[in-house]
Amino acid sequence: MSAALSFTAVEHQRRGKGFWATFLPPFLWMAGFYLVPLAVLLSLAFQKHEYVHIIQEFTWENFATALSPAYRPALIRTLYVASAVTLVDMVIALPAAYFLAFHAGRWKTLLTVLILLPLWSSYLVRVFAWRIILGKAGILNWVLIKAGILDAPSPMFVYNLFSMGLTLCYIWLPFMILPLVTAFERLPRNLLEASSDLGADGFATFRRVTLPLVMPGLLAGSLSVFSLTSGDYLTPALIGGPGDSLVGNIIAGQFGVASNYPLGSAISALVLAVLFVLMAILAKKRVLESF
Amino acid sequence: MKKSCLGFAVCSVIFFLVSLYSADAADKTLRIIGWEGYMDASVTEEFTKRTGYNVVATYCGTSDEMYAKIKAGGGQTYDLVTASGDLTRRLFDAGLIAPIDLTKVPNYKNLFPLFQNAPYNTFDGKNYGVSIAWGPDLLIYDPEQVTDTEASTWMTFFDPKFKGLVSVNDYSIFLADIKLWFKGPKDLFKIDKAELQNDIKPKLFPLKQQIRKFWTSQGELAQLFEGKEIALAWGWPVTLTTLEKDGFKVKATVPKEGTTGWSDSWMLIKGSPNSAIALEWMNYMLEGEAQKKMAAVSGYWPVSKEIVPLLNEQEKTAYHIGDLDAYFKTIHFWETVPNLDQWDALWNEFKSQ
Amino acid sequence: MRQSRTTKWILGFYTLGVFLFMHIPLAVIVLFSFSDKRVLALPIRGWTLDWYRQMLEDERLYTGLFNSLKVASTATLLATFLGTLGAFAVMRWKFFGRNVFRSAVVIPILLPGIVTGVAMLSFFGTAGIPLGLATVIIGHATFGFPVVFNMVNARLARLPRSLEEASADLGATPAQTFRRVIFPSIRSAIIAGALLAFTLSFDEIVVTIFLTGKDNTLPMEIYSRLRFGMTPEINAAVTAILTASAVLVLLSTWFSRKA
Numbered sequence: 001m002s003a004a005l006s007f008t009a010v011e012h013q014r015r016g017k018g019f020w021a022t023f024l025p026p027f028l029w030m031a032g033f034y035l036v037p038l039a040v041l042l043s044l045a046f047q048k049h050e051y052v053h054i055i056q057e058f059t060w061e062n063f064a065t066a067l068s069p070a071y072r073p074a075l076i077r078t079l080y081v082a083s084a085v086t087l088v089d090m091v092i093a094l095p096a097a098y099f100l101a102f103h104a105g106r107w108k109t110l111l112t113v114l115i116l117l118p119l120w121s122s123y124l125v126r127v128f129a130w131r132i133i134l135g136k137a138g139i140l141n142w143v144l145i146k147a148g149i150l151d152a153p154s155p156m157f158v159y160n161l162f163s164m165g166l167t168l169c170y171i172w173l174p175f176m177i178l179p180l181v182t183a184f185e186r187l188p189r190n191l192l193e194a195s196s197d198l199g200a201d202g203f204a205t206f207r208r209v210t211l212p213l214v215m216p217g218l219l220a221g222s223l224s225v226f227s228l229t230s231g232d233y234l235t236p237a238l239i240g241g242p243g244d245s246l247v248g249n250i251i252a253g254q255f256g257v258a259s260n261y262p263l264g265s266a267i268s269a270l271v272l273a274v275l276f277v278l279m280a281i282l283a284k285k286r287v288l289e290s291f
Numbered sequence: 292m293k294k295s296c297l298g299f300a301v302c303s304v305i306f307f308l309v310s311l312y313s314a315d316a317a318d319k320t321l322r323i324i325g326w327e328g329y330m331d332a333s334v335t336e337e338f339t340k341r342t343g344y345n346v347v348a349t350y351c352g353t354s355d356e357m358y359a360k361i362k363a364g365g366g367q368t369y370d371l372v373t374a375s376g377d378l379t380r381r382l383f384d385a386g387l388i389a390p391i392d393l394t395k396v397p398n399y400k401n402l403f404p405l406f407q408n409a410p411y412n413t414f415d416g417k418n419y420g421v422s423i424a425w426g427p428d429l430l431i432y433d434p435e436q437v438t439d440t441e442a443s444t445w446m447t448f449f450d451p452k453f454k455g456l457v458s459v460n461d462y463s464i465f466l467a468d469i470k471l472w473f474k475g476p477k478d479l480f481k482i483d484k485a486e487l488q489n490d491i492k493p494k495l496f497p498l499k500q501q502i503r504k505f506w507t508s509q510g511e512l513a514q515l516f517e518g519k520e521i522a523l524a525w526g527w528p529v530t531l532t533t534l535e536k537d538g539f540k541v542k543a544t545v546p547k548e549g550t551t552g553w554s555d556s557w558m559l560i561k562g563s564p565n566s567a568i569a570l571e572w573m574n575y576m577l578e579g580e581a582q583k584k585m586a587a588v589s590g591y592w593p594v595s596k597e598i599v600p601l602l603n604e605q606e607k608t609a610y611h612i613g614d615l616d617a618y619f620k621t622i623h624f625w626e627t628v629p630n631l632d633q634w635d636a637l638w639n640e641f642k643s644q
Numbered sequence: 645m646r647q648s649r650t651t652k653w654i655l656g657f658y659t660l661g662v663f664l665f666m667h668i669p670l671a672v673i674v675l676f677s678f679s680d681k682r683v684l685a686l687p688i689r690g691w692t693l694d695w696y697r698q699m700l701e702d703e704r705l706y707t708g709l710f711n712s713l714k715v716a717s718t719a720t721l722l723a724t725f726l727g728t729l730g731a732f733a734v735m736r737w738k739f740f741g742r743n744v745f746r747s748a749v750v751i752p753i754l755l756p757g758i759v760t761g762v763a764m765l766s767f768f769g770t771a772g773i774p775l776g777l778a779t780v781i782i783g784h785a786t787f788g789f790p791v792v793f794n795m796v797n798a799r800l801a802r803l804p805r806s807l808e809e810a811s812a813d814l815g816a817t818p819a820q821t822f823r824r825v826i827f828p829s830i831r832s833a834i835i836a837g838a839l840l841a842f843t844l845s846f847d848e849i850v851v852t853i854f855l856t857g858k859d860n861t862l863p864m865e866i867y868s869r870l871r872f873g874m875t876p877e878i879n880a881a882v883t884a885i886l887t888a889s890a891v892l893v894l895l896s897t898w899f900s901r902k903a
Contacts, residue, residue, distance in 0.1 A: 019737045026730035026789065027745070033786050034752055037767035041759075044766055051629060052385035070640035077643070096662040099655040111663070113893055118666055119843050120889040121673065124866050125882045128874045129669035132676065132684045137518045139672065142686040155455065155520065159504050173666060202648055223754060231756020231850065242502040243643050248758045250639065255762045255854065257355045258635045259362055265766070268759045275755060283747055322858055327871070347858075350871050363765060367774040368857040510872035517683065
C-alpha cells in the first residue's frame with residue numbers, strides 16, 4: 001500500500017499509480033453508493049404513482065402535490081423549527097465551548113468525554129427520557145406539585161411544539177459543541193493576548209477577534225444541527241404534538257407507510273435543493289472543510 | 292484524549308474479527324409481519340416446541356406500514372403477514388403474495404363457513420389467505436372521565452369537554468369512519484377526491500383540536516390511558532386486554548352510529564423460503580387451543596369451530612359464537628382503498644393543519 | 645483582571661447548567677433501571693436489580709448487540725480505509741474537479757440521514773439487491789467515510805511539508821517517510837475519525853430503518869420494543885452500554901497516560 005504512495009516534493013505536478021490508488025476507491029464508493037442512489041431518487045421524483053404501480057412517465061405532478069396544502073405546512077414548519085433549534089443550540093454551545101477550551105484546565109478531558117457520553121447511550125431512549133420527564137405523570141409535574149407550584153398535573157409540557165423543540169435542541173447539541181471546542185482550541189492564544197494588550201476589553205476581543213476566527217466551526221456546527229433537525233422524524237413522532245410533523249415525517253411516511261416513492265422522492269428533492277443552496281453559500285466561507 | 296481512542300479502535304477490530312469468524316447459528320425462524328396480539332409468547336411457545344421453529348414478529352401500526360415493509364423486504368425478510376381486508380387485495384395486485392395449498396392446511400375445513408373462501412382472501416378463484424380472527428374498531432374510554440351515555444355516540448369525540456383528551460390511530464382508513472358517522476354506511480371505502488374535499492374534510496378537521504396524540508401502536512395507546520393523557524380513543528380490543536393485565540380500568544363500546552372493523556388473514560409472502568413451515572403455522576393457529584389463547588391475549592374474535600367446545604357461556608357471548616352470521620353483517624369491514632394516495636394526502640393535511 | 649474572573653465564574657456556572665441539561669435525561673434512564681415498578685413515574689418506592697437479570701437473559705438483546713457491533717465495526721473499517729485514502733488523494737495531488745470532490749465527499753453527513761436512507765432504499769430496490777445487514781453496512785460506511793475524511797484532511801492540511809522534504813533529503817524512501825513521518829502524525833486523527841464513525845454507526849437508526857432486512861441492530865430492537873412502551877429493561881440495557889463505553893474510554897485514557 002504505502003509503496004504505491006510516492007511522497008516526494010514534486011508529486012503535485014505528476015500523477016501516477018499512487019494517485020489512482022488513493023483516489024479511485026473513495027471515488028467509486030461515493031459514485032456507486034451515494035450519487036447513483038441520489039440519481040435514482042431524483043428520477044423517481046418525476047414518475048407517476050398509481051395504486052400499486054410506478055408509471056415511468058415524466059410528470060411534475062409530485063412537486064405540485066408536495067407543495068399543496070397537504071404537505072406544505074410540514075415543509076414550512078421544518079424551516080422554522082430547524083432554524084430555531086440551530087439558534088438555541090448556538091446560544092447554549094458558544095459559552096460552554098469557550099469555557100471548555102480556555103478555562104476547563106485539568107477537567108478538560110473529562111468534560112470532553114462527558115459531551116460524547118450521551119452519544120453512547122441510545123438516541124431513542126434519550127428521546128423517551130424526555131417523555132418520562134415532561135409527561136402528565138412525569139418527573140417535572142411531580143416536582144412542581146411537591147413544591148406546591150401546581151395543584152394538579154399539567155398536560156402542557158409534552159406532545160406539543162415546545163417539547164419537540166426542547167428535545168431536538170437536546171439531542172443535537174453535541175454536534176454544535178464539538179466543532180466549536182475544536183475551533184476554540186485552534187485559536188492562536190497570542191492573538192487574543194495581543195488584542196487585550198492593545199486595550200480591547202474581553203467582550204471586544206471576543207466580538208472582533210475570537211468570533212470571526214471560530215466562525216467556520218460555528219457555521220459547521222449550525223449546518224449539522226440544521227440538517228439533523230430537518231431530517232429527524234422519530235423525535236417529532238415520539239414527543240411532538242399531534243400535528244407537529246416535520247418534513248422527515250412526511251418523507252418517512254411516503255416511503256415507510258404510503259409506499260408512494262415518487263412523492264417521497266419529490267419532497268426529498270426539495271429538501272436537497274434547500275440544503276444545497278445553504279451549502280453553496282457556506283462553501284464560499286470554507287466551512288465544509290471544518291467539520 | 293486522542294491517543295485514548297486507540298483502545299476503541301483495537302476493540303472494534305477485535306469485535307469485527309470475532310463476528311467474522313463466528314458461524315451463524317442454524318436459522319430456524321418463521322418471520323411474521325403484522326398486527327400486535329397474534330404472535331404472543333403464549334401462542335408461539337407450543338409451536339416452537341412442536342416444530343423447533345422460533346417465531347419472530349415485526350409489528351406494524353397500520354396495513355400501509357406492512358405493505359411498505361413487504362414491498363421493500365419481500366420473501367427474503369418475511370414469511371407471513373397478518374393482512375386485514377384493506378391490505379389483502381393490494382398485496383395480490385402488487386404480486387407480493389403466493390397462493391396457498393389448502394391440502395397442507397387440513398384445519399381449514401373447520402373454519403366457520405363465513406370464513407371459508409372469503410372474498411377478501413380469495414382472488415381469481417385461488418385461496419391466498421387463511422382467516423385468523425376478526426373484530427370491531429371500538430370507542431375505548433376511561434370511566435373515571437367519560438360516562439356511559441357520553442360513550443354511546445362517536446360525537447363525543449367532538450365534545451369541547453374532551454378537548455386535548457382524544458386519541459385515534461395514525462391511519463388514513465379512519466376517513467371511512469368519519470363517513471360512517473356523518474353520512475351512513477354506504478360506500479365507505481370508495482371516497483373520491485371531490486367527496487374527500489367537500490364532505491369528509493369539513494367534518495374531519497374540527498377533530499384536530501380534540502386530539503392529544505395520534506397513537507401508532509397499541510402499547511402507546513395503553514400508555515396514553517395509563518398516564519391519564521387521554522380520556523377516550525378509537526382503538527382495538529387488544530388495548531383492553533393489555534390494560535386489564537396492567538390493572539388499569541377502561542371500558543369499550545360500539546356506539547350507536549355503528550362501527551368499522553376487520554377480518555384478518557394469514558398470507559404467504561412470495562419468495563419465502565419457509566413456506567412449508569408457514570402453512571404448518573396457519574394450520575396450528577386454527578386449532579382450538581391456539582385460537583383460545585390468541586383470543587385471550589388479543590381480545591379478537593375466533594374463526595374456527597374447534598374453539599367452541601373449549602368456551603364457557605360467557606365467552607361464547609363475548610365472541611359472538613351464537614349470533615355470528617347476524618353480527619358479522621353489522622360491522623363495516625375494511626376494504627381496499629383504490630385511491631389511497633388521495634386519502635393519504637387528506638390525512639396528512641388533517642394532521643399538520 | 646477582576647472582571648475576567650467574574651466572567652469566568654459566570655461562564656463556569658453557565659457551562660455547569662449546560663452539562664446538567666445534557667445529562668439529566670441520562671440520569672433519569674439510569675435511575676429508572678433500578679425501579680421495581682414497571683411504570684416509569686415518580687415516586688420510586690422500591691429498588692431492584694431484576695431488570696438487569698432480565699436483560700442478561702434476553703437473547704434478542706444479545707443478537708441485536710452482536711449485529712450492531714458487526715455493522716459498526718465493519719462500517720468503521722471501510723469508512724476509515726476510504727476516508728484516509730480520499731484525504732491523501734485530495735492533499736497530495738492536483739486533479740480536475742479536486743475542489744468539487746472535496747466538497748462532495750462531505751455531502752453524506754450534511755444531508756439528513758433520511759434522504760440517504762430513502763435514496764439507498766430506492767436504489768437497492770431498483771437494483772434488486774436484498775436488504776439485510778450488508779446494505780446497512782454500506783449505508784453506515786457511506787456516512788462514516790466523510791467523518792474520517794474530514795479529520796484526516798484537517799490534520800494533513802496542517803502538516804508542514806518541510807518535514808517530508810527533510811525526510812527525503814536524509815535519504816528515506818517514500819515508504820519509509822510514510823511509515824516514520826506521516827503516519828505517526830496523522831494516526832490520532834485517523835483513530836479519532838474512526839471512533840466517531842463507530843459511535844455514530846452503533847446508535848444509528850434513521851438510515852437503518854430503511855435498509856435493514858430480517859436482522860435487527862440494537863437500536864432497531866429497542867425501537868420495535870418501544871411499540872409496547874418503554875420498559876425498565878431497556879433502561880438497564882442502555883445503562884450497561886453507557887457504563888461499558890465510559891469504562892473503556894477511561895481505561896484507555898489511563899493507559900495512554902501511563903504509556
